[in-house]
Amino acid sequence: MNEFESAEKILEAALFSAAEPLPVDKLAQLFSEENRPSNADIRHWLSDLKTVYEDRGVELVEVASGYRFQVKTLYAQFIQRLAERKPPRYTRAFLETLALIAYRQPVTRGEIEDVRGVTVNPNIIKTLLEREWIKIAGYRDVPGKPALFATTKLFLDYFNLKSVSDLPALSELVDFEALEKQLGLALPSSDSVSDGDSESDGDTTNTETQAEACV
Numbered sequence: 001m002n003e004f005e006s007a008e009k010i011l012e013a014a015l016f017s018a019a020e021p022l023p024v025d026k027l028a029q030l031f032s033e034e035n036r037p038s039n040a041d042i043r044h045w046l047s048d049l050k051t052v053y054e055d056r057g058v059e060l061v062e063v064a065s066g067y068r069f070q071v072k073t074l075y076a077q078f079i080q081r082l083a084e085r086k087p088p089r090y091t092r093a094f095l096e097t098l099a100l101i102a103y104r105q106p107v108t109r110g111e112i113e114d115v116r117g118v119t120v121n122p123n124i125i126k127t128l129l130e131r132e133w134i135k136i137a138g139y140r141d142v143p144g145k146p147a148l149f150a151t152t153k154l155f156l157d158y159f160n161l162k163s164v165s166d167l168p169a170l171s172e173l174v175d176f177e178a179l180e181k182q183l184g185l186a187l188p189s190s191d192s193v194s195d196g197d198s199e200s201d202g203d204t205t206n207t208e209t210q211a212e213a214c215v
Contacts, residue, residue, distance in 0.1 A: 007037065007045050008052075015060065015069050021157055023066035064156035064163065097124050098133065102155070102167060106137045106148035125149070133158065 010030050015022060024042045031037060037045075046067055050060040057075050060067060071079050080086075090098075097120055100112045113120050128134040128149075137150035151164065161167065 007031075007041075008049050011042070011045055012049055015067060018068065021063050021066035021068040026066065061160060062162060063160055064153045068157075070160075093118075093121060094124050094127070098128060101128070101134055101149050102151050102164065105150040105164070107150075108140050108146040108148055110146055112149075 133155040136147045138148045139145040
């Protein structure tokens with residue numbers, strides 16, 4: 001088999017079988033050393049492959065960790081019908097905490113509480129850390145040395161972002177419901193978890209895995 005002639009098919013097969021996004025340098029390892037293409041070649045083939053899927057139900061996207069195939073947003077609602085349980089809708093408290101970390105990072109829990117005006121439920125921070133959407137990026141050089149929280153590459157991957165700069169501008173968002181829709185968290189359903197501004201243990205429902213639109 002001529003590797004270069006079959007390059008797009010090789011990349012396509014690798015991306016469809018991968019459980020996580022694959023970066024360009026990893027994709028290059030699919031080819032033998034004597035025929036290993038440049039990163040520019042890989043990106044060119046990926047661009048062509050992306051065009052091939054423009055009118056299909058799945059799409060090739062680049063996120064922070066690399067490239068992946070995923071179900072297009074338009075068809076995600078149909079795929080969700082196959083899920084054994086409905087994904088939860090996140091509470092307002094959960095969303096506000098996540099948004100403040102994303103837009104003000106690195107930020108301490110105390111700084112989040114100062115902005116929100118209420119105490120942050122420890123379960124929210126715990127859930128975000130367990131999901132690996134946030135990480136401890138350091139410690140503020142003040143008495144007590146509180147932890148500084150920042151978003152992770154997994155957070156970017158989950159929300160189809162290549163970098164934090166791809167987040168929707170706050171000036172474009174009217175409220176947190178708008179942010180919810182922008183990040184693909186809104187799920188119109190009568191069974192949705194309330195997004196009221198509650199700091200109760202009800203926020204632990206967010207540990208449930210959201211039905212993802214990834215292949």
